[in-house]
Amino acid sequence: MSLSDQVVMATSIETLIELLKNLPDYGRVSYVVTAKGDEVKTAFDIVDASALLVSNTLDGKINPDYPQELQPRDRTRASSLLQVNQISKDLRPAQLTDSGLSSHGAPIIGEDNAVESGNGRTMGIIKAYQDGNADRYREYLIEHATEFGIRPEKVESMTAPVLVRRRLTKVDRVQFAKDSNISDLQEMAASEKAFVDADSITPAMMALFNPSESGDLLSRSNDAFIRGFMTQVGATQAAGLVTEDGRPTRQLVDRIQNAIFAKAYKDARLVRMVAEEPDPDMRNVLTALNAAANDFVQMQALSGEAHKQAVTTIVDGIETADSLDKKALAALKDAVDLVRQSKESGQHITDVIAQGDMFSETAPEVKALALFIVANNRSAKRMATAFKLMAQRINDELQHQGQALGDMFGGGDVSLQDILRQVSQELEYEGMQGISGGLFESVSGGSYNGVAPYTSLLLHRASGIKDIIHLIRLLSRTDPQDEQLVQVLAHFVRMPVADVKKWCRLFGISNSLLRGLLNHASSLGRDGFDEIAQAIKNGDMPPAIDWFSIRPTRVKAFLSAAHSASPLAEMVQRLSLI
Structure with a gap:
């Protein structure tokens, strides 16, 4: 029931007085607009900094009490902490008031005092209070309180007052938080932007994802997905992602690729690699992963969402x-x-x-x-x-x-x-x-x-001597034996662990070769393990790698030749003399 309806229905002066006493002590109304054009009603209020629920602590750690779905940015990054420090050192009160936009001005909070837009600004204000840099900000709020419909005494009563806008319109909080950060996407790292965009890709949109067989995102078969993606990011963002004649720019292609990676592979490490550290030689790998993205998204849907x-x-x-x-x-x-x-x-x-x-x-x-x-x-x-x-x-x-x-x-x-x-x-x-x-x-x-x-x-x-050298080095490494692997082999060959370990050391069998022996013997069944047991008893080479004729002396000679500066002919001659 609206306030006007309650006033009309009041049956006595006492009822009306009680009604007025219980009214929220908010300031004047301020309408804000998201980057997608949605209008949201807010009201100015003064809240002590200690009562605000922010996404991260001042050292960047995630606040476990904060609903993290409302934070589309990665506030743990060093660049984010730098931004907070800059805000705290140079607070500009007039820029933290009424802007008409959900993405700028005073922070916007919900009924639970959780910051829905402006976590970075809020953290900067809190840090300014802690560092003793907020005196000018506090004085500004006292002097201009009436402009926001707030009593100056309310500001003066608080140790660390913060001007906020309370959201009054009922909205999808998660979507509102994302829409309010759209303008900040220009400042986001590419990997941050990728996860924001990935969340906007619906199953219906993903069904339209159809690059060429080689993974080309700009193939005609993928036109419907590109149109859907541009609609989802909003007209403001889309305008900067196409040329004057409507063709996708390189920035749009990169942004779609990053979003697809985030959607399909859900791994910050991989997304950062493709979004922020793209090696030219890795482009074909990334293109191939793009082509397979739809199948990996389906995999996650089959495996995770239902039973999680x-x-x-x-x-x-x-x-x-x-x-x-x-x-x-x-x-x-x-x-x-x-x-x-x-x-x-x-x-x-x-x-x-x-x-x-x-x-x-x-x-x-x-x-x-x-x-x-x-x-x-x-x-x-x-x-x-x-x-x-x-x-x-x-x-x-x-x-x-x-x-x-x-x-x-x-x-x-x-x-x-x-x-x-x-x-x-x-x-x-x-x-x-x-x-x-x-x-x-x-x-x-x-x-x-x-x-x-x-x-x-x-x-x-192997295409030449260089590849063979690399392989011989790898095979001949005498790693410290994996005790568990030795115990497994000892179990299957039915011999003491000490005997198996001694045999492995004798022939310099690495962990990799030990695993290979186990795989080989397993494929042959009991006969395979009996053959290895016989080799251990006789002090012979492992039967599974006898094809390579690896002898300790041959390996040492090969490695010696590989490390020398001798011509290939001399190297081969030295090996043939063994």
């Missing part, structure tokens, strides 16, 4: 660790990161993998994917086909398991390696093996069945 609402936080933790889709996403993102590390450091991809293995064994799926990306980074179409198949086969499995619940609790029978085998077989069936070699040969067996998970593909692709 029905399970507890503890079960969510299990799902994060074990579900097939999460493993696939993690493997793909880690593989891209390995490739990026290789490019940034100028190191061979095998050296990057080897360095990682010194601290913790890199998953074989990650190694296989990284090697595939390196071998095919000149063909976005080939990579896109592989990534699409990977997501589609996982989607098939998730549907079969009923929203992934069976897999989440460990009941699923299909592993990520099984999925990669299917992908490899389908690519070979489509004739791609002759172009790029077999995808994931190291996982599916390939041409060399007894070696470490990623060695087979390297051997298949």
